[in-house]
Amino acid sequence: MALQITDLNEMQILVENYRRIIEISRQLNSTLEHRSLLQQIISAVTEILQTEAASILLIDPITGELKFEIASNINPHAMETIIVPMEGSIAGWIATHGEPRVIQDVTQEPGHFQAVDDTIAFKTRNLLGVPLRTHKKVIGVIQAVNKQGSEKFTEADVNTLTILASQAAIAIENARLFRQSDFIAEMVHELRTPLAGLKASTTLLMRPTLPEEKRTDIINLIQSETDRLIRLTTEFLDLAQLESGRTRLEITKFELTRFIEESIEVLRPQAQEKGISIELEGPSMVVAGDRGKLKQVLLNLLTNAIKYNRPHGKIFLRWQLDGDFVHLQVVDTGYGISKENQKQMFQKFFRVADTAGFTQGTGLGLVITKHIIEAHGGEIWLESEEGVGTSFHFTLPMK
Secondary structure (H helix, E strand, C coil), rough: CCCCCCCCCCCHHHHHHHHHHHHHHHHCCCCCCCHHHHHHHHHHHHHHCEEEEEEEECCCCCCEEEEEEEEECHHHHHHHEEEEEECHHHHHHHHHHHHEECCHHHHHHHCCCCHHHHHHCCCCCEEEEEEEEEECCEEEEEEEEEEEHHCCCCCHHHHHHHHHHHHHHHHHHHHHHHHHHHEEEEEEEHHHHHHHHHHHHHHHHHCCCCCCHHHHHHHHHHHHHHHHHHHHHHHHHHHHHHHCCCCCCEEEEEEEHHHHHHHHHHHHHHHHCCEEEEECCCCCCEEEEEHHHHHHHHHHHHHHHHCCEEEECEEEEEEEECEEEEEEEEEECCCCCCCCHHCCCCCCCCCCCCCCCCCCCCCCCCHHHHHHHHHHCEEEEEEECCCEEEEEEEEECCC
């Protein structure tokens, strides 16, 4: 149906909207970082359509479920718990039929999925949703929620969001393909080194004149490289699931001090071997989160604090309430990290040489740690001074 413009002011608004869409399209086409891309899209929706909130729901390529990928009115922790049904929801209808929907009053709409509002304590009055369609299929839904000033969504709004959604869908698909191909290339590159080592070792073992002492050394090397391959493939899988959003957080309540003490006991033998002491400082409190995933975070940070510490050094693990968040610190008295290396610490496969000059690990631990913290709605950062030590900080929402 052709868009009918009867008011000069409406025409001017529409022209300005199209100008902004062209500008935003250029930005989207130059952005391949997934989270940044999604944030740009929902910011554009709330700005252009003048709404209180906006959200993007994507269809899980494996399960076929419709899940919130980003929303201006829902924190990441809450999004993890919400699955929107394909049947019995407006977003599900849009994704299934591939057509826009305008609901001017959700209280009169039987298909409104009230469970989302109940979960996030938000009241939806009206909404506009359009499908995110690539040239092959519908990959999700983009929604504009609550027109500001109690206004109603217009036909111009539908056209504007449809155009923006078409640009957004292509940008999302391009980012997915880039991330997938980039990750596979990095994975293959990292697997080559241990595989080459294993091949060389087996060739040496086949020599009949090889001394028994050398044979034992090679067998130990094979075991070490096999363990490294297992760690690599496990962490590749963890990271792939976290980046795709397929990992679900199993939220439970637990006492923080006891949780920290349990994590320290796992690594105490490593610390004692280097004569490193670990000191705790923080109040007793109950927090909520995925206990297993957060233990993975703490073990990774503590392992690094031991690995890059001085012999007979110290580790301080501190935590305190900071508004609606608990702020945790893992501080070591090691050799510190250079300013240049600090910029790359959360990049995939980046590793700092240890005190003996060797690079260890997979270079994925801190990347996985960052994803887990952000999935909980928190932040992670580091502070370091060469010759003094390093402090990793992360926050977790109390609610």
